[in-house]
Amino acid sequence: MGFGQSLFPVHPLIQEALAVNAGQNMYLPSAGLPELRELSLHYFSEKFGFDANEFKTIVGPGSKVLIYDIQLAVEGALLLPVPSWVSYAPQAVLIDDPIIKIPTTMEDNYHITAESLEKALVVARQKGMNPKKLIINNPNNPSGLTMPQSRLEQIAQVCRKQGILVISDEIYGLVNYQQNHTSIAKFYPEGTIVTSGLSKHLSLGGYRLGIAFVPKVLNSIYDAMIGIASGTWSTVSSPIQHASLKAFESEQIIEEYIKTCTEIHSMISSYVREVLISLGIKYPVLEGAFYLFPNFGAFRDQLFEKEVKTSEQLAMHLLDKIQVATLPGTAFGDAPENLTLRLASCDFEGQIALNYYIEHPGCTPESLVNACCPKIKLACQRLGEYFSNL
Ligand SMILES: Cc1ncc(COP(=O)(O)O)c(C=O)c1O
The missing domain is CATH 3.40.640.10 (Type I PLP-dependent aspartate aminotransferase-like (Major domain))
Structure with missing residues (x-):
């Protein structure tokens, strides 16, 4: 959940225009x-x-x-x-x-x-x-x-x-x-x-x-x-x-593509948000892009016992213990003691997600993630288990 890059394929009309x-x-x-x-x-x-x-x-x-x-x-x-x-x-x-x-x-x-x-x-x-x-x-x-x-x-x-x-x-x-x-x-x-x-x-x-x-x-x-x-x-x-x-x-087909990709991003970020909410971490309803910036301060005491006192230590700790990559809040200028992390929700195969979304109209965030986003699913599972057992 470290790198923020949208992985949908280049739209065929744009590929064609580049070739031409x-x-x-x-x-x-x-x-x-x-x-x-x-x-x-x-x-x-x-x-x-x-x-x-x-x-x-x-x-x-x-x-x-x-x-x-x-x-x-x-x-x-x-x-x-x-x-x-x-x-x-x-x-x-x-x-x-x-x-x-x-x-x-x-x-x-x-x-x-x-x-x-x-x-x-x-x-x-x-x-x-x-x-x-x-x-x-x-x-x-x-x-x-x-x-x-x-x-x-x-x-x-x-x-x-x-x-x-x-x-x-x-x-x-x-x-x-x-x-x-x-x-x-x-x-x-x-x-x-x-x-x-x-x-x-x-x-x-x-x-x-x-x-x-x-x-x-x-x-x-x-x-x-x-x-x-x-x-x-x-x-x-x-x-x-x-x-x-x-x-x-403003070709209709490209406009629809942008809308579909955005809807998929919205569903997957809302899935990640739900995992945080289930851990008792508050976060507003997401409105755009493909990131979250949760604060893990609710786990401060337990983390202190593990010598984790800053967001950088927390990011390194999660990488070491559960192999989940995140970025520490300090990279975004936040105070180290705030225990904030930036989670990116875009690490999935765009083409697979697009196919599933189109073939399953009305699918839920959960079914989409289960079917198409193994890395997001695993990271969320590990974060969920780690913090609920802390
Ligand atoms: C907030 C923000 N601004 C700008 C950029 C840079 O985008 P570009 O690819 O247009 O340089 C990024 C890319 O990660 C970004 O997250």
Whole structure:
């Protein structure tokens, strides 16, 4: 349950498009293939609820690099929710930007609130820091939870008032279990850069195709980003950009594929959540992506007796004793003593799960996991036995 990679097969129409474009050998513009910029902007703006007219697009080799590109282009301290995805903080460290951590709680779905943001801004400025940018990630890795629209609106208001740029990582926007993802860019179009791509909803992480939508009014940031792109990766592989057009043509068959894969992720994560609940570990109903971030603090005393006092020790202990791989909460910036772990619920053969799901309409999470996800089933069994006998 350690690695977060969606293992569904590449959709045949996209494979076909890649084969057809194997002969594309020319460099493309650093901002990306013009048709791809246009098509992806319309696709995502419609799905995520923001106004396409207010944004310009940059295509990059994955959204991770684009987030780094934005961090480089916008100088100043980074406001970072805790826990948050493993790469944001190291990127800020690489460019020597200070980090202002904003703690979150499970009760708030592991997302910041307008109040916690305002408080962090006051404290940071009292310390003489210069907060400039905030990263939010919705739906979220590591929590699998989303932010309600009302909260997005409130955070947008604070950022507008305080002159903070939002970097909104929406790579899981289409792995939203209710299929109702909304971007904060709907409420703060002049100050939000949205990043997304194809890695998660179409299981195309290895294609390395990421996209950023930058407000037209932030032209100098856009130019700086293009300058960085031109001086580093030049352009994303031409066959990949041409093939990716297929993903944004809103073809019914691909849209249904995305929906089916997301439904399967939803069922399997809910199975893992049920195992945690049966152990007495509370966790909100999952809303997107394919992760959970449970806190094993309920077992603190028993774990202490085994010299397990931090999340890192807990992750190592579980690997050693029951051969279950997890990531410790510390990898996401959480305090070691919190005994949190990130569990990924995506380690199953996508094609087998798809076949079963299609052949068994109305199947339950349990029957799906029993039939198609032996590793998830075994890991859950071992976790269940281990903690109930502790
Ligand atoms: C929260 C989050 N953001 C961004 C990424 C990077 O995705 P990409 O493949 O587009 O670089 C990941 C991948 O694991 C992720 O979990």
